[in-house]
Every structure is written in C-alpha cells, then in structure tokens.
Amino acid sequence: MDFFKYIHAVGTGVKGNRDLSFDESKDLMKQMLDRSVPNEQIAAFLLGWRLKPETTTEFRGVVEASEAYVKKSRVENSLELGYPFDGKVNNPYIFPLVAKVLEDSKLNLILVGDKLTPAKGGITVKDICTNMPLNKNAYYFDRAEFFKEMSDLTEIRMNLGLRTGLNTIEKLPNVADSEYAITGVFHKPFVQKYVEIYSDKYKRFALIQGNEGTPELFSKGRLWICNNKDVEEIIVDPEHYGINYTKSWDAITLQESLQQIEDPSDEFIKLAKLNAAIYLFVVQRASSIDEGWEMLQ
Template identity: 25%
Template sequence: MTLAPYVRILARGQGRARGYTQEEAREAMTLMLREDADPEAIGAILMLLRMKGETAAEIAGFAEAAQASLAPWPGTRPALDWPSYAAGRSRGLPWFLLAARLVASAGYPVLLHGWNSHQGPSASVRAALPALGIPQAGSTATAGALLERGGVAYLPLESFSPRLFHLLGLRDKLGLRSCVNTVLRMLNPGQARAAVQGVFHPPYRTLQADAAELLGLRDLTVLKGGGGEFEHHAAKDIEIFGLRSGKTWTGKTGQQAEGHQRLAEAAPDDPQALAMLWEGTLHDPFAEAIVLSTADLALETLGAPERARDLWEARGALSAA
C-alpha cells in the first residue's frame, strides 16, 4: 500500500481536505516507518500537517504506530519516562539531568531518551552523562538492565529506532520542524505509567496532554521549560498541563528562587559543573533551585511522597550506597 491516499486526505483542496482520524494517523505512520516508504510522500504529509497544525488524534495515532514498531522492552521498566528532544539553542547546562538522577535515587527508575542535534558541545545532554554517572544504553535490550543496576539510563533515539531517527532527520532536508518531534515526546519506549515532557512553544502543552490521554497514559506533566526541555526556571511560577489518574489536569509550578537570572547564566558553561554541584564542590543556589524544583515536579507527577530537598541533603549517602 502506498502513502498517496494519506496525502490526498490532507491535500484535496479547500473544503475537501481534512485531518486524520487517530486510526488513519496510525496507518499512515505505519507506512512511513517502512524502509520502502516513498520519501516525497513522507515529506508532503509532514509539511501538510505543519501547515494545518496537528491534532491530538493525529499525534496519538502516529505515536501508537511508532510504539508498535519498537522492540519489546526487557528487564526493569521505568517508573518515569523523560524524553529529551529539544534543540536547546537558548539554554545553558542540562541541569534537569541532576533532577532525573535525584528522582532515581528515591527508587523510581527513570528512562531518559532522545536526540539533541543542535546543541553545542558544552550544553550537550550526552556530553554531560559520563560526569554524572548516567549510563548510555546501546539498545532497549540493555536499557532495562541499566535501570535495574543504577535506576537511571539514557537511551539514544538512533539506537532503539533508526527509522524514527531518519524521519526526525528530515528536518535538515525540509528546513522545518515536523510533528515527528512531538511524536517522539509521546513515544514512551519503556511504557512507564508516568511521564514528564518539556515544550518550547506553549500551544504544545495541551496538544501533548490531550494526545497522552488518548494513548491511555496515567500521569503526565508538561512544562514550557528551559530550551524546550523538562526543566523548571526556579524563579518563575509557570502554568503546567497534563494528566492525573488519566484525567486532564492543570496546575502551577510554584517559585523556589528570587531574581531574574536566565537559565543559561547558572554556573560555568562546563559539564563538570553538573558533577561539582552534585558533589557539593560547587555552590550555586540558583542552579540548585533549578534541580530541586524540577525534581519536585517529577516526583509530584509520580505521586511520590518524597521531597527533592530531603533527597538532595541525603545524596552523598545515596551515592556511597
């Protein structure tokens, strides 16, 4: 079967074109993920959707097909899914990695997964992983074992889905972002019951929350965060969206720091600063507030009773253990 019928649905002209149903989106993405899928048709679909604007049903259908294409998840499943697909041009160091490690230290396995193609080397998520002791999985087959061993792991997109990685990379040829970026945030490769997601553009907060509800996710928090990541600016009280017990929910982040400092101004622009903050050899109240406020949002999403401040104070003993 070709993708031509799915191009026609979107492009039949004024008064006749329409969006996909969730089932049609699932069928279209299933074909797009095939190695023999027509590249011109894929490009047409992605750009027509960008012009029209994606719906929650379309994102959910695409995500269902993408999930179905993944290898079965072996071993320990994550309690929390933490996608990281932001470009991050305007952000500093990825302080949210420390928040993920803090959540994992409380016994909630965290799966980070993603691709950050436009980040400079100093702000790169992957460049910071070794200093923080967060292992990088080579496949889904090893990710579960890494979660069992250390409670947190990072799974690169190109390792667990080369085809989705290819679709994401079409941005370089098309010159524009596509809905694939949003679909990857919904991917949840370890099928965690809870997830946190960052966005750069506010309208995507409700789009992702509505799509997650259609997908049957139980608990979700979506935040307009630093550079599009799930990372809270601790000096701002930001509106957040998502799900609680499978139902639509909204709330506020609260404010844990004073002043108007930018995220990019927190601590030196060196990945080692992340490890130094964790180890206590760097004292930066604003960076610490970013980590704790982000971790508290993740813990609240999980329905966890622990508080980030308590975990932070005990992190030395946890690391030694």
C-alpha cells in the same frame, strides 16, 4: 492506501485538505517507518501535515503505529522525561543533577536521545549523556538502537529543515514501559492535545512549562497533572523556595553546558532539588511539591 492520497489530503490547500482518520494515520506512519515510499513523498507529507495542521486523532494514530516498532526494556520505578530532539540552546541541562538528588529515593529517570532534529539547533540529550557519566538511576536509551525506523527519518527531516508533527509525538516512546511521564510544553493549547494523546498510556501524566520546551523548570511556570482526563494546573515559582537562579538568554556551547553540570552553582543545585521535588510529586511519592521539597532537604 496509496501514500499519494495522504499527500493530497494535506497538500491541496484550505478547500481541498481534509483531516485523516485514525486508521489512515496509522497506515501512513507505517509506510514512512518502513520506507516503502520515496523520501520526497515523506518530506512532502510532513510539510503539508504541519501546515494543515495536525489533529489529535492523527497524532494518536501515528503514536499507535510507532509503538509497534519500539523495542522496550522495562525499568521499574521509573519516570520518563520527554525532551525535544532539537536540543537546548541557551541553558545547561539539569537532569544529571536531578538524578543525583533523587538517588536515595530510588526513582529512576528515563532519558531518550538521538541525532539532532530540526529546528532549534541546540545541544541534545544525546550530547550530554555520551559526554559525561550519569548517575546509576539515570537510564539513557538511544533511539537509533530501540527505534531505528524513526531515527532513520532524521536525515529527511534535517533536509526539510522545519519542525513537523513528528516533533510533537516523538518525545515519549515509553521505551522503559514507565508508569509515569512528564514532558515540556511551550504553548498552553498543546496541553490538551498531549492529554488526549498520552493520558491513557501512563498511570499519571504531567506537562510542565519548562525551560526551552524541556521538562526542566528554570523559572516561574505551570505544571499540569493529568489524572485520567482531569487536568490540574499548578503554578510553580522557584522564588517561593528561596531560589534566585537567573537563566541565560545567550547561546552556550556543549563544553559550557557540561561545565555547569559538573561544577554547579549553589542556586543551580537548589534548582535541581526543586525539579526533583516536582518529579516526586508527579510519581506520587509526595502529596505536593512543598512536601517533596521538604523531603529533599
């Protein structure tokens, strides 16, 4: 279909806008990834789509189109961690420490990174993974190598300077063909959206009210476990495990983030163990987070 019809569908205002079908969404995403339309039209669609706003059906179509471009490298016994590509601003990443805690369990953590996307302007997973050695059970995949077409849209998105629907669907490309996945979520209404988009793509799928939208728990929050379409909500409080970590509200530099990972405080190490226990529960190595916690002591 003529791409302008998609712009018209999302960019003519409340009375003129309409939701796109699954097949239309697949087609428009393919056209964007193939760069068969001008950059200005891609930017116009992404802005209008965000304001319309997006539907779950549209997200599913875009995800299905994207899957055809991803060059997969299977990693057995793996958990895909869905991080936002706009990074973390105020706190260090904890996944390098979580990987160390999980080394004996032989659970592999899958990390995906790329250049910074809008709109937070934080430190990215790529910044961490390319500036420090990772444990052998932490696998880093650069999107520029396995999904270049999506990576090449970054410049347009940065010029636009705003979050778009791509921020929602890009975190879980399943490059390692993982059976399990967990991603961070800011707002509870998005839990159901993610469940409808991804629940049939993994053996078990989870979401967590993680720090700065990541799958990393730093303070009391909710974990949602999805088994098929059934969703179980669990409250997780670090204080229950004797953890008294105080997260930061001030911006940190990449060097400060790396330093806190390389020379962690006792509380940060305990927090890493709690996140590891959560991951063991997600991949069904533990029947509960409490059991996972005990396994790691």
